[in-house]
Amino acid sequence: MDNKLKTRPIVAREAGLMPRGVERTSFTNFLFWILPWTALLCFGVYAIYLCLADGLWHTNMDNRFAFGLWIFLDLTVIALGAGAFFTGFLLYILRRKELKAVINSAVVIGLICYSGAVSILMVDVGQPLRAWFTFWHPNTHSMLTEVTFCLTCYLTVLIIEYIPIVLKNRQLRQIPKFLVFEFELHKLMPVLAGIGTFLSFFHQGSLGGLFGVLRGRPFAFREELGIWPSTFFLFVLSAAAAGPSFVMLTTWLVQKISKKQLVKPEVMQFLGKVSGILLIFYIMLKSVDTLIWINSTSPSEGFPAFEFYARKSFGTWILLTEIIAFGLVPALMLLNKKLRARPVFLYGAGLLVCCGIMLNRFVMTIQTLALPTLPFDEFMSYIPSWEEAAAFLAVIAYGVVLYSFTFRYATLFPQERELQQIQRG
């Protein structure tokens, strides 16, 4: 531009960073909110430093529990972060415009979940400096290769999707180049949404396949459909079901914490409905899969399936809880229009769905590894070390911090201003 009238993106005061016309708590309050989380994050980073610099013996993982809390965390947050891809898919591909109200928030949640998972994964592997070997010596048969490739790509996509949110910050947008770039990028968003959906489909699936292909772990092993075990599809479906619920739940949480309405109830109910529809499909398929596994897959490997549940700690209750309490019940709650309209049921069901996916991922990782395979093997248990727990909490703290900053300084909920005016006016 020839215009020499230079705008000065100088932050006159902290409030100058915040979007115009929305109400944010005072900086002092914000500090009080953010400091404990930052402290937790720093503590976790210290634990991570110990693991990286001194070795993974700081964890309580062992040769039997080669995967522990961290892999559980990775699987869980990636499933919960599926809201990003699925909301994007609904908005940009299926053109459900109402979801514009939550897309930014969904993208941030997705970014937090995926970057958190990838960071923890980098701590979890013994030689993170060699992570690039997967691209150099790829084993195309490995589900983990698929996961690594897709995660890397999708994280890139999420970062690209996050850029516009940041660039539209009140100060940054005064730099014309940023705003123009944001504009052009935004126009291409459907392409990215498409790619994101494609990638998510594969890596959510591969994460399921990760355990489903373990022939040596009859508890996790599933028959193949095409080239993927059935857990591939179950994971895709369950993640797609849980993602919207998690977006809904976090939005509700942010509303509660910030004490203001951010999204119209219709949008929340729509998210709940989507979650419910997918969940009921998932539960049906999961039940069919479980029945096939109990009656065919497992016995054909010589393991009567109910013996897997012969222990006190992991009895059949865990299966029933997963399918009924955390599956069927919330699905029916979300599918009923009247129930859905009542926040208690809507968010209650959302919570159950998220618990369900956590339980499912827990069962796939921890229970699979705890169960014996050799006839003289023993059932083993595992309790994470403080370093593992600290790193786990650090991811949560990181999420809260990143989300809080984004919420404060960028526009996560475009409806906020409008809803605020309606509320006030």
Added chain:
Amino acid sequence: MNITRRNILKLIGGSAVGFFLTPLPYKVLDDSSIWTQNWSLTPPLPQGPVSIKYSNCTLCAAGCGVKAKCVNGIPCQLIGIPRHPIDNGALCARGLAGHHLVNHPLRVALPQKFLHKSPDSAMEPISFQTAVNEIASQIQKSNGAIAVFDQQPGRITSEIYFEFLNQLSNGIYATHPSREDATLSTLHEMIDKNNAKLGYDFENTQLIVSFGAPLLDDWGIPGRMRKIFGKRKESGLKLIQIESCQSRTALQSDVWLPIKPDTEYFAALAIANVLIKENLVLLAALRQITDFEKLKHAALQFTPAQYSEITGIDFSIIRQTANKLAQSKSAIVLSGPNPGAGPFNNETEKAIASLNILIGSIGTDGGIVIRDLQKENKNHIARNWNAIQDHSIEVLFIDSVDSGYALPWNLIERKLQPQHTIISLSPYLNEIAAHADYILPSPAPYESLVEVPAHVTSNVNSFSVAVPLFAKPETVIEPENLFKLITQSVGMQLEIPTTEEAVKQKAEKIFSTKRGSVFSYSDGTTKPVSEFLSADDLCKKLFEGAAWSDKPNNSHHPFRFTLNIAAPKNVPKTTNSLVLIPQGWKVAVSSSSISPILSKLFQESELRENAGTISINPETATRYRLRSNDTALLETEEGKMNVRVKLNTSIQPGVILASVGPALNETNFSDATYNDVLSLCTISDHGTWRITQAKVSKI
């Protein structure tokens, strides 16, 4: 063509693109995966010429042949010699990592003096000469006994100890050997010809009745036992194990008699009872060689029902055992202590040994044979440890070699005067050395020349030489040199030959008899001694790595025996309380005698129990509300300690099997930091600690 800026840019650009079309960048990237292997915390491999050296393992008295793979002359791997005539090419777990002992973490590099009186009980370096002078003055002004404690008697070094102690008025040569020859030495005392060296002719025997001897758990010469039992299907050898716990040997036995703890004496008498009462042996012939009235009296002391009650074994099984013993073409009855629990008492040993006399196995093929007839040229004052008077020793030298059998410190302590001086010759700061006032380190295994005589249980004589595989550090001293210095310091006249000279003498002796043959380690060939040109030639061969073994001595000698067995007074009381039985593995009762790599067995797997573990029957555990891997408090009259509980169905209810294992990661054995289960055991007047009443409770 003129050089323009554009052209140069083109060239650079082209080169950059071209560079990525060559394999170079990709190869470099790929190779970087190898470079990341240069992790600073991973040691570089030794580089240099690889050579093979031969020697013999001297970690226990078995003296197995060893082939060492060396890099730059430093051994990095040990393996047995295939087709070795004596040890069958087998090395035990300890022997396989014997080369690590040179660099053992507990190794003491310098002569040290303990400052016991100071609060922190620190060690301070001391010169050999100062130490020797101090010790010499202790010896000169001592009122009490001067003792040398040798756990592997029969070596050249042992001879030096004899000579030294003989010249003192108050010298005691104390031994606490492996007791693998317990039955042989008991018989040796009963026999009228006390110059006979006895041995077990396992190779030809049909039946072995073992009272607790861990025959298949690195007992005697491990490879020999394994070979004999490996061929049991073909040879028809049967093993009857009489033992209160299901040891590895009991597991592999044909019949296991799970007697109640500490009732071996009665079990032996019960067998004698059947043999005599049911006329299973030729009593008339027996009367020719011995008066067995006392034995008969002892054996008939109890009724079969009483024996059953005492031993916990159905009498029909005892009868079957006795029958088998009597009917077997050849049979051996032997005892052997569990390496953790100490020897049997004398009466038990005598009862077991006398069974051999009853069945007439002495001097017969497949029985107990005479390995050698030797002139006992010296009237030794060798004393078993428990034969020494309590509180008598003022100055005690502890030889560097351990027998592989447990040695509770309490046992030593009770023989010491209140004011005493202990000199440890051990190269390691182990459980015993931690109690010493001086540590004057001897060379570690494979650092000095050691001769390897036949094992006490062997049926043939043999001889080989353990040549050093490592250079000896200057800060260690051979026991013979140490005693040379001490004798000089106290003004004694003592001729001390070097080991090399002794080996040469032995070689000359072998050469002169022309008996036996020499097995060469390097090529696996066997050459009769008669084919050697000279003694030097033979000696050279031995130094290169070879084993001489005699041909079996088949001479049958008529013996007479004295069977002086005391009859049991009364039925032992049965108590409801728990009994503590220490159990160890010959290979590893001391932390310093094994390579740290044995953590694979003790720590990184549950193959062997490490120190501080007790095993109990689940039934017992339920009674005391204990669960697997619980920490429990083990209490006896002697003290208490925390232990880890393991459950095992193969253990007798009411028995606590406490493992006497190495404390692999202990670095300080002095004072309270190290708690040995042996310190909880009640040591009987017989110098044994097989049974202790104990309590266990959950913490």
Added chain:
Amino acid sequence: MHNLRSWNVENNTSKGLENLIMETISEKKSQYGMMIDLDRCNGCGACAVACAVENNVPPAYQQTNTRTGITWMRVFEIPNDEQFPQSDSVFVPMFCQQCENETPCVTVCPQNAVEIDPLTGIVGQIPQRCLGCRYCMAACPYHARYFNWRDPKWTDGMKLQLNPDVAPRMRGVVEKCNFCHGRLHTARQKAAANGSEKIDPNDYVPACVESCPNKAIIFGDLEDGSSEISQAIKSKNTFRFLSRLGTEPKVYFNSGRAWVREMAEQALTRTKKEEIYG
């Protein structure tokens, strides 16, 4: 062809060239396997020690336990479920079973750090390429893979006593039994030097086989019908652990005791034992 398993010695740089030469020598196809006579094994532990010495497996740290240790060859004592004195137990050496079919660890490794050598059938681990994701450990039904939770540690003196033929592994990578690859490499070199296509069976004997005092382990080429092992596995008392998973392990076991064979076939829970141990 390139042969990556020769990387085991790669950091001994002087051998790099020999590798290249060796790689060009064609070799006859083999299927190496093992058979362990459980009736001969009495749990002496010699194999485990010999294995650790041969393969430069470091000794334990103070905090190391059965679950974090590295025991390529680990011997388990397995009781029958009888009470004293009917109790019996069997010692089972457990190590990489060298699965032939759909080898679980090979298929899951994201970066080809686990490969099955078509020439020998040996499942090889390339520690230099391993990033320590431990997916293979989760995949292995035999729990025969071990992770370097810590930096390997030897005393300074012991570092000079490492086997020069096997590179020590760094922290953060997985390792396991590879039938003593260092020895295979040496035997190959010898065969190549003699211009032979086939390795002399006497030149290639893994350390555990060589050290077993009871001669309980038989090792050899399963492809070669005349080899001792091919004959031995024909015995009716021969079995394999978890053979029903269909991974075709090449390590066989043998026991004349019926309860041992039944134990090996048992699926999953030995509830009786769990009650005891749990």
Added chain:
Amino acid sequence: MFPFVYEFHWTPGHIIFLGVFFSVFGMIIVTLINAMLRSRKDFRFKKAGAILWKTDFEDLPKFARACRHEFTGEAEHRVCDNGFNCGTCEAHQTFLAQQKAEINSDISQSDIFGFTMPPDRMYHRGHTWVKKMEHGAGSDTDDGTYIVGIDDFGNRLIGKPERVSLSEIGSRIEANTAGFIFEKAGAHLRILSPISGEVIEHGGNDKEWYLKVKADDSTNGMAHLLRGAEIRPWITREMERLQMSLATSKIGFTLADGGELLPDMNRHYPNVDWDAVWGEMFLEA
């Protein structure tokens, strides 16, 4: 690349897998590069200004984006989604065609709710005006020079700025991009230029700031500006907006008298989030 890696073999798996992966990765990168190239092109073809406005405009609440024909009563509740660019708006053309005559309104009165809004000029929604340069007598050439200033509503809303930046002489300004920058009470306001052209003069004093602009296009370039009868309803709407904005910015404060705005309002009502109010009124998202 791969063929140089030890022991690498091409298999169908590799080809499919790597093919898909690199296509996807390529697509992501291409998308990113595409966005960059497009933005560069935007700058080159001087589209940046329009884009900036478009982005800002899209972020405005609907109430602020009311169509000018809603003011005149020609349409009910019509929200502009064309960046107030009536020049390209088809609906605007239709509405214009339907207009039989100039909408009858008292356009002579320049006082609207106490604001002086002279009808001799055209107004931009961002509270700036454009007036054709009146040349001295005798000059009959229309050289396309216009004066651009801030309207009374705007002036009174801000009051006396602490600092003012004007576009430099000789520089180009684009319609709907910053023509003035006012700084006051920590707020940093860009005030949109109503037209595009070259700045040939600027100046002002405490009360009035103006730019003299040589406009690019004197007819099409003015189509979006409000004029005549549209001014009154527009100001009415702006008062409503202000009221609403003040209400949300600080509860309990309203322009109760509905009367005139005081100069330097921010001093009188220090509790109001003036930054937000000004931003909203000057169409800054």
